[in-house]
Structure formats: C-alpha cells, structure tokens
Amino acid sequence: MSYDFEIICLANSRKHSGRCIAGKIINGERQGEWIRPVGTSVSREITERDRGYDDGTTAQHLDLIDITFTEPQAPSFQSENHVIDDGTYWDKTGQGAITDLAGLVDAPPSLWENGYSSFSGTNDRVPENLLTAPRQTLFLIAPNNVSIKVSAEGAAFGDSKRSVRATFTYNRQIYSLKITDPAVEQHYKGLGNGVYSPAEISYFTVSLGETWDGYAYKLIAAVF
Structure with a gap:
C-alpha cells in the first residue's frame, strides 16, 4: 500500500552513480520529520530517472516535492529511509527559500x-x-x-x-x-x-x- 510525503529538499548529494535525496516533511502529523527517499536497487541510490518530474526537470535543493513511497526500508540504523515507488513521477508542488531554513x-x-x-x-x-x-x-x-x-x-x-x-x-x-x-x-x-x-x-x-x-x-x- 503506497503513501505520500511532501518534503522540502534539504539534500541532493552524491551517492554511487546517483544521488542521496533527503528533506523534512512540511505538513501533516509528521511535519518536521526527516525523510530519506531510497531507490529500489541494491545500492539504494536515487537515479536521475527516480528524481525526475513530469516536465523533464529534476529535484533540486529547496524544492517542495510530493513523493510516493511503497514501504519503510527494512530495519537499518538510518531511521529516515523510505522506499520510493519508482513507477511514479515526483511532483514539485512549490519552491522554498533560504529564509525558510531558520525554522527547520x-x-x-x-x-x-x-x-x-x-x-x-x-x-x-x-x-x-x-x-x-x-x-x-x-x-x-x-x-x-x-x-x-x-x-x-x-x-x-x-x-x-x-x-x-x-x-x-x-x-x-x-x-x-x-x-x-x-x-x-x-x-x-x-x-x-x-x-x-x-x-x-x-x-x-x-x-x-x-x-x-x-x-x-x-x-x-x-x-x-
């Protein structure tokens, strides 16, 4: 059963041949919690395809992004990891600003x-x-x-x-x-x-x- 979180993107770093994306949930009961989307490959990086939007652009710092997940990652010391639905586009819902970060x-x-x-x-x-x-x-x-x-x-x-x-x-x-x-x-x-x-x-x-x-x-x- 899939579920969505909307995050502000606070990391878009190198990981193997892809990226490590992470951000904080911006609404709902879990607002302020960290989420680290992980891919479906063994090495768990987020590929360029994974972080793509429907218009061909890709997720960047401070984007507000709605992401669909399939499940939390199997138990790991990294508590924030959730496995993405790699058949669904990420949805950019807005744009944050540096001034937003003081409250995060x-x-x-x-x-x-x-x-x-x-x-x-x-x-x-x-x-x-x-x-x-x-x-x-x-x-x-x-x-x-x-x-x-x-x-x-x-x-x-x-x-x-x-x-x-x-x-x-x-x-x-x-x-x-x-x-x-x-x-x-x-x-x-x-x-x-x-x-x-x-x-x-x-x-x-x-x-x-x-x-x-x-x-x-x-x-x-x-x-x-």
Whole structure:
C-alpha cells in the first residue's frame, strides 16, 4: 500500500552513480520529520530517472516535492529511509527559500558519537558496532568557523583524485567532514587546491552515511 510525503529538499548529494535525496516533511502529523527517499536497487541510490518530474526537470535543493513511497526500508540504523515507488513521477508542488531554513534547524548536542577520525578527517566517522539500533541520521545545523579545503587526500596511498572537506565547529566541538554536495564540490575544485574561508555559508545538512569498511561516515550532504 503506497503513501505520500511532501518534503522540502534539504539534500541532493552524491551517492554511487546517483544521488542521496533527503528533506523534512512540511505538513501533516509528521511535519518536521526527516525523510530519506531510497531507490529500489541494491545500492539504494536515487537515479536521475527516480528524481525526475513530469516536465523533464529534476529535484533540486529547496524544492517542495510530493513523493510516493511503497514501504519503510527494512530495519537499518538510518531511521529516515523510505522506499520510493519508482513507477511514479515526483511532483514539485512549490519552491522554498533560504529564509525558510531558520525554522527547520536541528539542535543535537553533538553530531553523533565523537572521538573517531579518519586519516584526513576529524570526528568524521562512527564505528559500525555502535550502530545497533535505528537513530536519526540527518541534521540541519548552523556551523561556525567554517573553512573549506581542496586537496588530494589519498595521494600518499596512490589516489590522486581531489576531495573537498569542510572544517567547522558545532557546540564547541571541531569537525572535519567531506562535502558531497555536487555543486559545491564543483565550485571549490574549480578554484584549485587550497584552503578557503567562505563568509556566505549559513547551514549544512549533515548525514551519517551507510557503513563502509567498518565505519559509517559523517558527510556534509548540502551547503546553504
């Protein structure tokens, strides 16, 4: 039995060969709850076809979107996941604005468990053995002291591809997380390697991604 949620799109990030879309419900009894639409393939990404509208355009940040789902995803630590009806177009019902986001900000005491860092990150991952129960894995936050670094983080290990990573503080804790917002990645890679201090950033959507090699990584899925 299918069901619909209408969301404001707060993430449209890279995931495998597709996208990870997420947003908050904008009406009804569950208003304000996060929803992460997931696809029907094994890897669960949202394809370009999945996020398409009837007019040929595709879902973007701040779109108001009515999406039809078939069921919640099988139990996972990502509590927000719902499987889309991939035979139904998504329906753009309106357009949100940056000014709408102040009323949607989350206030967790921390961005999940801290104290676990990758080679290039800071507090950027959670061990898989701590992820034994469903939990909230998406937050819209207002970061402080943001800097953005473009570099080939894996060069010492034979990987010359560049990454874009933001370092910031939240509740007096330092984080350094990869950015997976495609437009922001493209912009900063175009500026070349280096460290940048953007003044215009107000909000991040942060996501605790699926597990890989024993950890779930904290990602910046959208920059506003």
